[in-house]
Amino acid sequence: MGLLADVRLIEPVETIHTMEIASEARFDEALSLAFVHEDACLTAAYLLGYAVEMRLKAAVGRIRGLAPADDLYEHIRLAIIRAPDRHDLATLLELALASRRVPVSASLDTDFRRHVGIVAENWDVLFRYKAARIGLPELADLFNSVVWIRQSHESLWR
Amino acid sequence: MPVKKRRPNIRSNRPDLVNRLAAELDRDSQDKIAGVPDIYEDYVPRSDRFSVTVVWDAWHDVLPQQRGKTIMDAYEQSNRREDVVNINATLGVTPSEAAKLGLLVSETSK
Numbered sequence: 097m098g099l100l101a102d103v104r105l106i107e108p109v110e111t112i113h114t115m116e117i118a119s120e121a122r123f124d125e126a127l128s129l130a131f132v133h134e135d136a137c138l139t140a141a142y143l144l145g146y147a148v149e150m151r152l153k154a155a156v157g158r159i160r161g162l163a164p165a166d167d168l169y170e171h172i173r174l175a176i177i178r179a180p181d182r183h184d185l186a187t188l189l190e191l192a193l194a195s196r197r198v199p200v201s202a203s204l205d206t207d208f209r210r211h212v213g214i215v216a217e218n219w220d221v222l223f224r225y226k227a228a229r230i231g232l233p234e235l236a237d238l239f240n241s242v243v244w245i246r247q248s249h250e251s252l253w254r
Numbered sequence: 255m256p257v258k259k260r261r262p263n264i265r266s267n268r269p270d271l272v273n274r275l276a277a278e279l280d281r282d283s284q285d286k287i288a289g290v291p292d293i294y295e296d297y298v299p300r301s302d303r304f305s306v307t308v309v310w311d312a313w314h315d316v317l318p319q320q321r322g323k324t325i326m327d328a329y330e331q332s333n334r335r336e337d338v339v340n341i342n343a344t345l346g347v348t349p350s351e352a353a354k355l356g357l358l359v360s361e362t363s364k
Contacts (some may be wrong), residue, residue: 124319124322127318128317131318131347131348131351132317201299204299231354232351232354232355233354233355233356235355236354236355239355239357240356240357243345243358246343247296247298247305247342247343248298250298250303250342251298251299254301254303
């Protein structure tokens with residue numbers, strides 16, 4: 097059996113729980129790259145964006161009351177089927193905010209839009225094709241917004 | 255076939271740092287002493303949930319994942335153990351890393 101089959105055997109579908117665990121794993125891996133291998137900061141940025149994407153998807157699942165074993169990936173795919181880009185963080189945030197029965201406070205709404213906007217401006221899935229070398233200071237805006245979202249994501253669904 | 259249970263190791267591999275950080279949590283002093291960590295707790299609005307950021311020189315040879323485990327273990331070992339269930343995120347950075355990243359920390363530091 098190959099690696100893909102092995103992983104699918106362990107995690108047949110992406111659930112809220114696996115997305116949240118994976119988000120933390122990508123965050124830790126990004127920091128390892130940024131702190132230990134400073135010349136891998138672009139790869140760190142690449143992973144940080146995915147950490148946010150998975151946090152937002154998990155939040156949508158929690159707001160919409162998905163069961164622990166439900167296929168979150170498929171649920172999101174169907175929910176944003178008309179979106180041009182499934183990695184679009186603004187679309188995922190809008191989906192989360194629109195899925196709430198009671199809106200978040202105006203200040204929280206503003207903060208989430210601002211930080212998700214900063215991540216979107218500083219992240220692209222196409223980073224995997226890039227060879228640019230950046231340093232820790234260039235990660236600052238992205239890092240601080242990712243940290244804020246990581247600390248505050250519960251406010252989206254609690 | 256006997257069932258072989260394998261659980262992930264969620265404990266820190268740096269008990270020395272766990273002890274030092276737990277002692278600092280128990281000391282709960284605003285006095286700044288060289289070499290001790292700066293501990294920041296950021297609360298989720300209208301909730302007991304909070305995140306912990308520890309800025310500390312001692313992290314320099316510790317991988318990020320181990321830093322998080324060390325912070326969790328320190329809370330569990332300290333007088334703050336009942337707060338562990340309310341911690342929603344941990345972050346350990348050295349002062350140098352924090353400076354390079356322009357890390358924004360709250361004004362409500364411990």
